[in-house]
Amino acid sequence: MTNRRKFIRDAALTSAGIALAGSPIKLTAASYRRIIGANGKVNLAMVGVGNRGEEVINEFDKTGLANVVALCDVDMGAAHTQKSIAKFSNAKKFKNFRKMFDKMGGQFDAVAAATPDFSHFAICALSMHLGKHIFSEKPLTRTFHEAELLIRAAKKHPNLATQMGNQGHSEANYFQFKAWKEAGIIKDVTAITAHMNNPRRWHG
Numbered sequence: 001m002t003n004r005r006k007f008i009r010d011a012a013l014t015s016a017g018i019a020l021a022g023s024p025i026k027l028t029a030a031s032y033r034r035i036i037g038a039n040g041k042v043n044l045a046m047v048g049v050g051n052r053g054e055e056v057i058n059e060f061d062k063t064g065l066a067n068v069v070a071l072c073d074v075d076m077g078a079a080h081t082q083k084s085i086a087k088f089s090n091a092k093k094f095k096n097f098r099k100m101f102d103k104m105g106g107q108f109d110a111v112a113a114a115t116p117d118f119s120h121f122a123i124c125a126l127s128m129h130l131g132k133h134i135f136s137e138k139p140l141t142r143t144f145h146e147a148e149l150l151i152r153a154a155k156k157h158p159n160l161a162t163q164m165g166n167q168g169h170s171e172a173n174y175f176q177f178k179a180w181k182e183a184g185i186i187k188d189v190t191a192i193t194a195h196m197n198n199p200r201r202w203h204g
Contacts, residue, residue, distance in 0.1 A: 042133075043108040045070035046088075047097045047123055050080035052137060053114035056165070057084055060112060069108050072097045097123055105130055110161070113137060121146040124162075128153040133161040140164045 044066045046057045050073060060066040072094040073081050085093065094100040110133035113123040121141045127134040128150070141147045154162050168174060180186045 041065055041067040042110050043067050043069045045072065045100060045104075045108040045111045045132075046084070046091075047072045047100075047111060047113045048115035048137075049073045049084035050075075050078060051114075054080070054084050056112055056114045056135075056137065057088070061087075070094065070100055070104060072100045098126070101126060101130060105132075109133060110135070114165075118142060121150065124150055125153060128157050128160055128162070131157065131160065135163045135165060137165045 042065055044057075044060060046053060046060075046068060049057060049071050053073070057068065061068065068088040068091050070093075071084060071088060071091045074095055075081060076085065076093055076095060092100075092104055094103070111123065111127045112135040113120055113127075114137045115123065117139055120136050120139065124134050124136050124140065141150060154160065177186070181189070
């Protein structure tokens with residue numbers, strides 16, 4: 001990445017909240033001031049700690065700003081959860097995220113969710129209701145109605161940092177194009193064609 005691209009990305013992300021930029025997750029300056037804990041780190045509870053959840057929690061850990069205090073997964077005995085459990089051995093373990101909130105909700109500032117799609121809404125809604133900052137993997141919701149409910153919750157709690165992990169909206173190219181559009185360099189966009197140039201998951 002060139003210095004120019006890095007500058008554009010970092011400048012844009014300063015006000016972007018908790019952003020998943022490519023692979024690394026960045027706790028940016030503006031959002032960090034809002035969620036910093038008494039010990040100088042964000043006390044984080046992770047829901048879904050295997051597969052994608054393992055990647056997410058490791059990226060938060062790499063920032064040096066997250067203190068992982070709780071792990072939650074419906075299958076804590078599964079092979080794909082064991083690395084996270086071993087790495088964050090001091091974190092409290094739960095199989096039910098509601099019980100995690102009940103038992104130690106006062107001990108964490110933020111929640112990260114990397115669970116199956118259908119459960120994202122419930123985790124996000126409960127997190128905001130209880131005053132927790134929330135990072136959720138996409139898709140955020142299953143229905144338009146669920147999305148509208150989360151929008152209302154976010155408006156009701158303006159001091160909470162909320163972020164859906166969408167790399168396409170966090171990478172430098174998005175902010176560069178946005179800057180060109182706002183500066184009038186690119187006008188009258190009527191269609192956008194997107195493609196992938198490398199194989200991934202079910203894509204050839």
